[in-house]
Amino acid sequence: MSSFGKIYRVTTYGESHCKGVGCIVDGVPPGMALTEADIQPQLSRRRPGQSKLTTPRDEKDRVTIMSGTEFGVTLGTPIGLTVPNLDQRPHDYSETDVFPRPSHADYTYLEKYGVKASSGGGRASARETIGRVAAGAIAEKYLKDALGVDIVAFTSSVGKAAMPFIRDLQENDTVKPEFYDFLNTIDRPTVDADITRCPHAETAEQIKEVILKKAEEKDSVGGTVTCVIRNCPVGLGEPCFDKLEALLAHAMLSIPATKGFEFGSGFCGTTMAGSQHNDPFVKKNDGSFGTKTNFSGGVQGGITNGENIYFRVAFKPAATISRDQETTSYDGVVGTLATRGRHDPSVVPRAVPIVESMAALVIME
Ligand SMILES: Cc1cc2nc3c(=O)[nH]c(=O)nc-3n(C[C@H](O)[C@H](O)[C@H](O)COP(=O)(O)O)c2cc1C
Numbered sequence: 001m002s003s004f005g006k007i008y009r010v011t012t013y014g015e016s017h018c019k020g021v022g023c024i025v026d027g028v029p030p031g032m033a034l035t036e037a038d039i040q041p042q043l044s045r046r047r048p049g050q051s052k053l054t055t056p057r058d059e060k061d062r063v064t065i066m067s068g069t070e071f072g073v074t075l076g077t078p079i080g081l082t083v084p085n086l087d088q089r090p091h092d093y094s095e096t097d098v099f100p101r102p103s104h105a106d107y108t109y110l111e112k113y114g115v116k117a118s119s120g121g122g123r124a125s126a127r128e129t130i131g132r133v134a135a136g137a138i139a140e141k142y143l144k145d146a147l148g149v150d151i152v153a154f155t156s157s158v159g160k161a162a163m164p165f166i167r168d169l170q171e172n173d174t175v176k177p178e179f180y181d182f183l184n185t186i187d188r189p190t191v192d193a194d195i196t197r198c199p200h201a202e203t204a205e206q207i208k209e210v211i212l213k214k215a216e217e218k219d220s221v222g223g224t225v226t227c228v229i230r231n232c233p234v235g236l237g238e239p240c241f242d243k244l245e246a247l248l249a250h251a252m253l254s255i256p257a258t259k260g261f262e263f264g265s266g267f268c269g270t271t272m273a274g275s276q277h278n279d280p281f282v283k284k285n286d287g288s289f290g291t292k293t294n295f296s297g298g299v300q301g302g303i304t305n306g307e308n309i310y311f312r313v314a315f316k317p318a319a320t321i322s323r324d325q326e327t328t329s330y331d332g333v334v335g336t337l338a339t340r341g342r343h344d345p346s347v348v349p350r351a352v353p354i355v356e357s358m359a360a361l362v363i364m365e
Contacts, residue, residue, distance in 0.1 A: 002123075004132075004254070008139060008364040012131030014085070015122040022082035023131030028068065028138055030076030032145070039063050039137040043083065045353040046133050048126075048344075051195040053211050055344045058087045063134055081134045085127065098329045099337040103319040110330075121320075126256055126347065129354045136357020139364035149363060150230040153355040154191045155198040155348050156312060158223035159214075161206035163198065166224075166312075169268035173276060180294060183228045183308045197349045215345035218322035222259070222315050223348035225355045229298070229309040232363060236304040243302025244309070247365070251358040252313045257347050260314030264297025279307075313355055318344050 003011040007027050014021025028034075040063055049058040061083050068079030097118070100107035105124035109116040116122055143149035156163045165179045190199050196211070198204040207223070214221040237244030245263045252261050262268075269277055272295075279291035291307055298309035320343045324336045344350065 004251070005361055005365045008361065010131065010135040010361060012128055012135075014127060014131070015117045016085070016125030016127045017117065018085060020082050020084040021127050021130045022063075022066075022080070023135050025068070025079040025081070025135045025138060028074050028076070028079050029142060030074055032074045032142060033072055034065070034069050034074050034079075034138060034141065035072045036063050036065055038141050039065075039081065039134050042133050042137040042140075042353045042357060043130060045192070046129065046350055048342075048350070050350070053195050053208070053215075053346065054350055055342045057342045060086065061130060079138065081131070083130050083134070095337055095339055098331075099327055099335065100330060101319055101337065101339065102325055102327050103316075124256055126344075126350070126354075129255065129357075132255075132361070133353055133357040136353075136360040139360040140356070143360060143363055147233060148231045151227065151356045151359050151363075152186050152188055152191065152230075153225050153227035153352045153359070154186060155196050155204075155207065155352060156224045156226040157203075158196070158198075158207040158346055158348050159210040159221045161203055161210050162224075163200045163203045163226075169265065173268065173272045180308075183294075183310055184230070186228065191352065195349065197352045211346045214317075219345070220317040220319075220321050220343065221346050222257075222317045223346060224260075224312050224314050225348060225351050226310065226312045227355045227359055229359055229363060232298065232304050232306070232309055234304055234306040236363065237299060237302045239302050244299045244304055244362070245297075245302065245311075247362045248309075248311060248359065251362045252311070252355065255313070255351065255354050255358060257315045257318065257351070258313055259316045261311065262314075263299070263311045265295040266312060269295060313351075315347050315351055318347050 003009055009026040010023050012023045043061045043063055047059055047061040048055045063081055063083050066080035066082055068075055068077045096106055157166055165175050168175050186199055191197050194204040196204045196207040198207050210221055249261045277295050279293045279296050282292045284290050294307045298307040320339050322339055324338045327337050328334050
């Protein structure tokens with residue numbers, strides 16, 4: 001199925017080299033001001049061809065609202081959104097008629113459906129995420145206007161180059177108080193100030209070096225995106241199966257190329273003592289009830305506690321690489337796959353708005 005959510009339901013459509021991609025969004029409240037200008041900024045942050053660190057496929061990704069609004073106001077009816085695919089080059093992928101790309105979706109799609117899009121990964125392409133980002137932008141607008149919810153994601157590591165808070169957790173079983181200040185204040189202009197989308201200058205430089213080196217070697221490299229959700233009301237999430245962490249994990253692991261999800265202290269919490277890891281309750285300066293530390297990541301018992309929600313998503317190195325790969329053809333013959341096409345040496349900087357959008361879909365629901 002191609003739908004996500006029940007109350008705020010998003011259905012995406014489109015493949016990498018068809019005429020266009022987009023989505024239908026059901027459940028947008030009526031009477032909300034909405035035009036393309038509310039959606040375009042996130043699509044432009046996701047689009048390919050933004051910098052020397054991303055794929056050179058040049059798509060402007062201009063969105064058109066096809067239905068569900070009139071005079072710039074939502075009608076409460078399904079909103080149809082469409083984005084044309086302009087820079088299609090299906091012939092770039094003719095080698096993949098013979099060889100399924102290692103660690104891409106060619107083999108599994110063909111086995112499952114008996115037929116597949118002839119080029120570019122079909123529904124497994126990152127073009128599919130345009131619908132998610134467009135629907136997420138609408139959700140974000142509603143959440144911001146109605147509740148002041150703020151969602152910001154950023155590149156936290158690429159390869160072995162990682163922001164200091166990750167090293168603090170991994171090596172010292174703790175985070176510095178500045179990490180919590182950082183989560184309170186980080187914003188999108190700061191994230192976008194560097195093409196890596198890493199808001200820590202020293203790490204950003206290392207990340208640039210890593211990505212450019214991999215691009216030069218016709219290879220790819222993975223990394224992580226961290227996301228914070230601020231001002232989320234207390235009480236979201238269900239106690240058992242629909243815990244907020246579980247819903248976020250579902251959303252994040254549905255993004256192409258994801259291989260891991262950790263919430264709050266995540267896997268690093270496993271080496272800490274309970275006495276270090278527990279978040280003591282405090283009455284804060286503004287009179288609100290909260291916690292002194294936040295290893296829980298803003299959720300306890302599956303339910304939001306009013307603290308910042310934060311989590312980290314792991315992205316693998318993009319499967320399509322331009323260097324020769326020894327593999328086996330569909331016919332079972334060993335050979336060399338030399339992929340041409342245009343690829344992201346690291347998907348991480350472009351994944352940032354996708355993570356924000358999926359987070360918005362979960363909180364909206
Ligand atoms: C923003 C973004 C860009 C991507 N760019 C590429 C790419 O250039 N080449 C590639 O092989 N995969 C790319 N991917 C990943 C594929 O969409 C996906 O990994 C692949 O179909 C295999 O599926 P899986 O890794 O999700 O199992 C990208 C993913 C994202 C989120």
